Each structure stands twice: as structure tokens, then as C-alpha cells.
Amino acid sequence: MRLLFVEDDPRIAEPTADALREAGYAVTWAQTGPAGLEAAMLGEYPLIVLDVMLPGLDGFQIARELREGGVDSAILFLTARGELTDRVEGLDLGGDAYLVKPFAVPELLATLRALARRERGQGASRVTFAGGRGTLDTVARTVTWDGQEVAVTGREYSLLEVLAQAPERWFTREDLLDRVWGPEFGGEARIVDVYVRYVRRKLAPEAISSERGRGYRAER
Numbered sequence: 286m287r288l289l290f291v292e293d294d295p296r297i298a299e300p301t302a303d304a305l306r307e308a309g310y311a312v313t314w315a316q317t318g319p320a321g322l323e324a325a326m327l328g329e330y331p332l333i334v335l336d337v338m339l340p341g342l343d344g345f346q347i348a349r350e351l352r353e354g355g356v357d358s359a360i361l362f363l364t365a366r367g368e369l370t371d372r373v374e375g376l377d378l379g380g381d382a383y384l385v386k387p388f389a390v391p392e393l394l395a396t397l398r399a400l401a402r403r404e405r406g407q408g409a410s411r412v413t414f415a416g417g418r419g420t421l422d423t424v425a426r427t428v429t430w431d432g433q434e435v436a437v438t439g440r441e442y443s444l445l446e447v448l449a450q451a452p453e454r455w456f457t458r459e460d461l462l463d464r465v466w467g468p469e470f471g472g473e474a475r476i477v478d479v480y481v482r483y484v485r486r487k488l489a490p491e492a493i494s495s496e497r498g499r500g501y502r503a504e505r
Contacts, residue, residue, distance in 0.1 A: 286401060286423075286446065287311045287464060289330040291321030291347070292363070293339050297386070302467070304390045309426065309439025310397075311447070312467045318342025328356050332397055337364035337375070345378055352379035359400040363388065414449040414503040415492050421449055430488045440465065441484050444477075448493060448503035457500040477501075 288310040292298040295316075302312045313330070315321035318339035325333055325347065333351075337344035348360055362375045365386045375383055382396050401423075412421045420429045426442050428435050437445070443465045448456065456464075458474040466476070481493050481501060495501050 286332060286443070287313070287330050288332045288334065288397070289313050289315065289321065289324055289358075290334045291315045291318070291325075291339065291344070292334070292336045293317060294336075301390065301393070302469070304394075305397075306467060307439065308394055309443045311443055311464045312469075314467070314469055318344070318347055322347045322350060325351055325356060325358065326354060328358070330358050332400060333358050333360045334363050334393075334397075335360055335380075337362055345375060348375065348378040348380055361393075361396060361400060363393075412446070412449045414445075414452055414505065415489075416504070419445075419449070419488060419492055419503075421446055428488070430492070435487050437484070437487060441480060441487070444480050445484060445492075445503070448501065452503055452505040455496070455499040455502050461501065 286309070288305060290298065290302055290305065290312050292301070292314070293316050298314055298316070302314050305312045310332075313324060315324050318341040321335065321339065322342060324330070335344045335347060344362060344364065351358070351360070360380045361382045361384065362380050363384050363386065381400055384393060384396060412423060413419065414421075418431055421427070421442075423446065428437050428442060428445060444461065447461060447464045458477040461477045462470055462474055481495070485492055493501050493503055
């Protein structure tokens with residue numbers, strides 16, 4: 286799942302973003318309020334972790350503009366401001382949850398899982414692909430193939446989720462790096478090929494199609 290993390294302090298942002306990616310989220314990190322608002326307004330992030338005290342534009346202003354602009358992403362405020370009035374203001378502006386710094390990463394991950402369940406509770410939680418042979422449970426983050434659950438890593442799941450939720454669309458390596466590893470990833474683009482091989486070995490070669498010059502896709 287794609288997640289926007291808006292936090293100006295790299296001492297907090299970098300280890301937290303690493304933990305989120307390890308848990309399977311495709312994290313985009315924005316370091317200022319205006320950059321966070323610009324990214325969030327695209328409407329491509331089901332989850333937004335939003336600091337309140339940001340340079341240029343604070344988190345409450347961002348939340349207000351997002352809701353007025355029709356962006357309904359789940360917003361988790363993450364800040365040192367823990368007074369009751371601040372919490373009430375954030376929730377009244379359209380926030381969905383509030384964590385006070387310092388926080389524990391397991392608490393953050395549990396809150397995000399709860400928000401993801403809430404966001405998806407009104408719709409289908411299962412996505413099928415490859416002619417129905419493959420199924421993703423987007424709440425439990427599990428994969429089945431030919432009716433049998435298959436153990437996958439968080440990164441493998443995220444790769445499958447991106448492909449399966451846009452069936453028959455071709456994704457380049459760069460597309461998948463951005464969505465699964467995040468735009469700050471500094472490694473080789475061919476890591477995508479490695480993970481595609483991992484997934485094919487666990488499921489089947491036809492789970493992910495490939496074509497030179499076009500990239501990868503999952504069929505319906």
C-alpha cells in the first residue's frame with residue numbers, strides 16, 4: 286500500500302520510513318508542508334502520516350486543504366503536540382488518528398493497520414488476478430494461489446498488490462520502484478527483476494507477465 290510520510294526531522298523520518306518499508310508500505314517522504322500538500326493532493330495515497338509542526342505549512346492546514354479538496358485519504362497525525370485541544374482540532378479537521386511523539390514503531394504500525402481496515406471496510410477486501418488463480422486479501426495482506434495460501438514477504442506482497450490492482454497495465458521498473466520501494470530508494474533498478482523472480486517461483490511463471498520495452502503486468 287502506498288503511504289505518504291510528511292515529517293521534517295530526518296532523525297525521525299529516516300528510521301521510521303525504513304520500518305514502514307520493511308512492513309511492506311511503499312513510502313514517499315516529504316520534508317516540508319508545501320511538498321506534502323502537493324503530493325497528497327494527487328490522491329494516490331490511501332494513508333498519510335502527517336506531522337503537525339512543519340516548515341511552510343503546518344499539518345492542520347494541510348488536512349483542512351485536503352478535505353476541502355475532496356481527498357479522503359486516512360490521515361494519522363504524528364506530533365509532539367499532545368494536548369487535548371490539539372487532538373480535538375486535528376480530528377475535527379478530518380484526521381483519523383493521532384499519535385504523540387515519542388512513539389513506538391509497533392504502535393504506529395498497529396494504528397496504520399487499523400486505519401487500512403477502516404478505509405477498506407466499505408469495499409471488497411479481495412483482489413483476483415491471473416484468471417482467478419491468484420487472490421490478494423488487502424486487509425490481511427495475504428496471497429493465495431490455486432486456493433492455497435502462499436507465504437510472501439512484505440515487499441513481495443506490495444509488488445503483487447500494485448500489479449493486481451491495475452490489471453493489464455504495464456509497469457516499468459521505475460514505476461514499480463517508486464510505488465514499492467519509494468522514490469528515495471537509491472539502489473539498482475534491477476532489484477525489481479529479482480523480486481519478480483521471487484514471486485514467480487512462489488506462485489507460477491504466469492503470475493506476472495513481462496515484455497521487453499514495456500515492463501511487467503498482472504492480467505485479470
